[in-house]
Structures are given as structure tokens and as C-alpha cells.
Amino acid sequence: xxxxxxxxxxxxxxxxxxxxxxxxxxxxxxxxxxxxxxxxxxxxxxxxxxxxxxxxxxxxxxxxxxxxxxxxxxxxxxxxxxxxxxxxxxxxxxxxxxxxxxxxxxxxxxxxxxxxxxxxxxxxxxxxxxxxxxxxxxxxxxxxxxxxxxxxxxxxxxxxxxxxxxxxxxxxxxxxxxxxxxxxxxxxxxxxxxxxxxxxxxxxxxxxxxxxxxxxxxxxxxxxxxxxxxxxxxxxxxxxxxxxxxxxxxxxxxxxxxxx
Amino acid sequence: xxxxxxxxxxxxxxxxxxxxxxxxxxxxxxxxxxxxxxxxxxxxxxxxxxxxxxxxxxxxxxxxxxxxxxxxxxxxxxxxxxxxxxxxxxxxxxxxxxxxxxxxxxxxxxxxxxxxxxxxxxxxxxxxxxxxxxxxxxxxxxxxxxxxxxxxxxxxxxxxxxxxxxxxxxxxxxxxxxxxxxxxxxxxxxxxxxxxxxxxxxxxxxxxxxxxxxxxxxxxxxxxxxxxxxxxxxxxxxxxxxxxxxxxxxxxxxxxxxxxxxxxxxxx
Numbered sequence: 001x002x003x004x005x006x007x008x009x010x011x012x013x014x015x016x017x018x019x020x021x022x023x024x025x026x027x028x029x030x031x032x033x034x035x036x037x038x039x040x041x042x043x044x045x046x047x048x049x050x051x052x053x054x055x056x057x058x059x060x061x062x063x064x065x066x067x068x069x070x071x072x073x074x075x076x077x078x079x080x081x082x083x084x085x086x087x088x089x090x091x092x093x094x095x096x097x098x099x100x101x102x103x104x105x106x107x108x109x110x111x112x113x114x115x116x117x118x119x120x121x122x123x124x125x126x127x128x129x130x131x132x133x134x135x136x137x138x139x140x141x142x143x144x145x146x147x148x149x150x151x152x153x154x155x156x157x158x159x160x161x162x163x164x165x166x167x168x169x170x171x172x173x174x175x176x177x178x179x180x181x182x183x184x185x186x187x188x189x190x191x192x193x194x195x196x197x198x199x200x201x202x203x204x205x206x207x208x209x210x211x212x213x214x215x216x217x218x219x220x221x222x223x224x225x226x227x228x229x230x231x232x233x234x235x236x237x238x239x240x241x242x243x244x245x246x247x248x249x250x251x252x253x254x255x256x257x258x259x260x
Numbered sequence: 261x262x263x264x265x266x267x268x269x270x271x272x273x274x275x276x277x278x279x280x281x282x283x284x285x286x287x288x289x290x291x292x293x294x295x296x297x298x299x300x301x302x303x304x305x306x307x308x309x310x311x312x313x314x315x316x317x318x319x320x321x322x323x324x325x326x327x328x329x330x331x332x333x334x335x336x337x338x339x340x341x342x343x344x345x346x347x348x349x350x351x352x353x354x355x356x357x358x359x360x361x362x363x364x365x366x367x368x369x370x371x372x373x374x375x376x377x378x379x380x381x382x383x384x385x386x387x388x389x390x391x392x393x394x395x396x397x398x399x400x401x402x403x404x405x406x407x408x409x410x411x412x413x414x415x416x417x418x419x420x421x422x423x424x425x426x427x428x429x430x431x432x433x434x435x436x437x438x439x440x441x442x443x444x445x446x447x448x449x450x451x452x453x454x455x456x457x458x459x460x461x462x463x464x465x466x467x468x469x470x471x472x473x474x475x476x477x478x479x480x481x482x483x484x485x486x487x488x489x490x491x492x493x494x495x496x497x498x499x500x501x502x503x504x505x506x507x508x509x510x511x512x513x514x515x516x517x518x519x520x521x522x523x524x525x526x527x528x
Binding site for chain 2: 124126130131134
């Protein structure tokens, strides 16, 4: 029993040390005076992290919007309220599904790639080489990737919501015959910019911070072997997914819990 | 502080967990010479190179570079010192997203304020010195292992450093590439009046170009002398390593129980 408690304590201490190290890494990387020469590197990372994640986001958003349209119509038509399907699709997407699903996809698509890339740079001594040229790898490698994640995900979430709403329109209006005016009109009446859109964007920012931080730390601190990089990439996806779902509940409770 | 080399290792101890890598290690590397650091695998040759480069800090003792204790330098001072030093990593460590030209130009763009023409000419001259001027537009993934190491060598000398550290430059190279690298290291050392530190366990190749050899083993310096003197040494450990003998004072087997005790179903 004592051993069990000691093991738990040791495990907890190790985790706390890791969180401390990860925090230090992030602070060292991001608290640096921006230079004009860093801009092309940020643009390149915005392309890799953001633009290259666009296709998977667009396709997923379209299908999720279509499913919401179909499910919403089936459910609401039983009560003769199918005209409210637009409001249901929009609120579900803007408040919950867009930030959460886009973040989960982002963790799988961009987060894992970031970890693998930095892990391989470590394994092939590229990070050590930068250090020997007198260049801090945290500023050169970690910082642009972090800011690219912070900028990309909120934009991807906004695009996700937009495409999802059009997906819902495609099924509910174009296929099942809900009146288009009701679809858009109810949506406009029900969706509040501060309450819904802004809160969704705050969620996206928090998730972007968590995913970028986890992915970059896992890559930077991984054991530089094929097994170590593979384990770090897996940890990025698992920890990011759990963090997204856990923080989503906390944020939802803080943002919308007052009405309960 | 009185010193007797451009690089001085003073009473350095370094540990990895409970494992002792160095205990009170002392050695000096002379300016303008090629020094080969040799020893069996796992004796800390690369670790010593990283201690010299300031990538690792000793747990005890001092690493003095140009008479400065590396551990006492702040990041800016360390970076300034590193600008006087080139490193050839074992893997080459070329930046995979940059072409051969851009890899060699990288340290120049970062640290020197050269005009576009000056930079172009300097990179081309460095590539010419390693025989790869024609490969300037290739990407690292298109290079063979030997070519990648030559590009890395051109990059390491691009800033015209005073010291250059080579980590296993001959490992995994074919005989032609090995001979070319030998010639390059020797040639660059004399042309640029460099101090070269070479970590290797390719005895013949390293001894052929080295002015002095530091032989590491059991966490300390086993011998430090010219290659010829080491070849003639009667010291059992030096003799065993230099002549590549399996049996001797340097154990081939990792510490373990006697084999008879570990085999299953054997009568004791």
C-alpha cells in the first residue's frame, strides 16, 4: 500500500516536472522580440499547418452539417418545427461541434505532423546543428509553428462553421424542402454574436494553444529514435484529444452553465 | 589563467544517471594541429565533443575554450564563441528543407552581413573545395552519404572558424569517400590554419592524418601521444585498442554473470 502511494506520488511529481519543463519551453520560445525576418517562416508554417489542413476540414464540415440537417429535420418534424432546423444546425456547430471537431482533426492532421517533424529534426541533429550556429532552436523552429497553430485553428473553425451551415442547408432546404427563408431567418434570430460566435472562437483559441503546446513539447522532448518519435506522435494525438474534450466541458460550463 | 592548449579539459567529471562517463578527465588540444579522440564504443568520445561545443555542461571541472570557461558564459557569449567554431555532425545534420547552396549559405546569412555577390562567391568557393560546386541546386535527399558529409563540411568551414570538431567523419563511408574526406580534413587544416578535433574509431584513417591522439577508456585518458608513439606503445590497453585485439584488458563483454550460471538446464 505504501509502495502504491509512493509510486503514485513519484508519477505525479514526474508529470509536474514535465508540465514545468513544457511551460518553460513555451515561454522561452514565444517571449521574444519579433523580427521582420521571422515573417517568411511564419507564412510558411501557416501554409503547412493551416492551408494544408483545409481540405480535411471542408469535407468533414460539409458531412457534419449534412448529418445535422438530416437529424434535425427528422427530430423537429415530429413536432412540426422543422423550420427551426437552421437554428439548430448553426447553434450546434458554432457553440460545440466546429471548435471540438476541427480541433480534433487539427490535432490528428497538424499536431502529429509537428511532433514528427521536430522529433526527426532532433534525431538527425538539425536542432543541435542550429544551436552550434548560435541560433536558438526554440526561436527558429518552435515559435513560428506555435503562432501558426494559434492563427490557423480559429480561422479553420470559422470556415468549418460556415461550410457546416451550408451542408445543413443542402439537406434540410434543397433536399427535404424546408423553406429557405425560415432556415436563414430563424438562424439569424437565434444566434447571438457575443454569446455564441465569440464563445466558439474563444474555445478555438484555447484548443489551438493546447494542441500547439502539446505537439511542440512532445517533438522537442522526444527520445530521438524511431520508437521515441512514434511514441511522441501518439502522445500528441492522445493528450491533445483528451485536453480538447476536457477543456470543452470546462469552457462550456463557464460560458453557458449560467442558464442551467 | 595559464593554459597549454586552445582547448583544455580540466578535471572534468560527467555522469549519465548513475553511469560514470568521465571522472577527473584532463587533456589539452594543441592549436593548429589535428587531434584524434579515439577509444572503444561507449567511452564518451561524442560526449567529450559536446562538452567542448558547450552542448553539455560538465558536472565537475572546467572546459576551457580560448581560455574561457564555457560553463560561465551566458548565451550571447557562448554564441559568439561558437561562431569561431565549426562542427561536422555524424549524420551531416543538413537542413532537409534547404538546398545544398542554401545549407552552406545558412551560417553566412545568419551571422555575416555579406552582399549577395560576396555570399554567392563564398558559398561557391566552399563547395568547390569539397568538389560539389556542381551539386549546389540539389536537395539533401538527393545526395549520397559521402556527398552529404562533404556538404556539411563545406557548411562547417563557411564561417572560416578557428576550431573544427568532426564527429565520426569516416563512419559508414566507402573507401573512396573515406580517402576524399581524409584529404579534405588534412587540406583544410593546413590551408586555413585550423585546429581540428576528430572523434573516430577508424584507427588507420584517423592515425594517418592526426598529429596527436587522445585515447579514452574507463572514464579517463588512457594515453595521449603521436600516432607513431601509440602504435609502438607497450601499454596493454593501448596495444589492444590500436591493434584491434578482442582479448585484453578492455572487456569486449558487457558486465554479466558467468555464462554457465545464466544458461537454463545446465548442471552447476
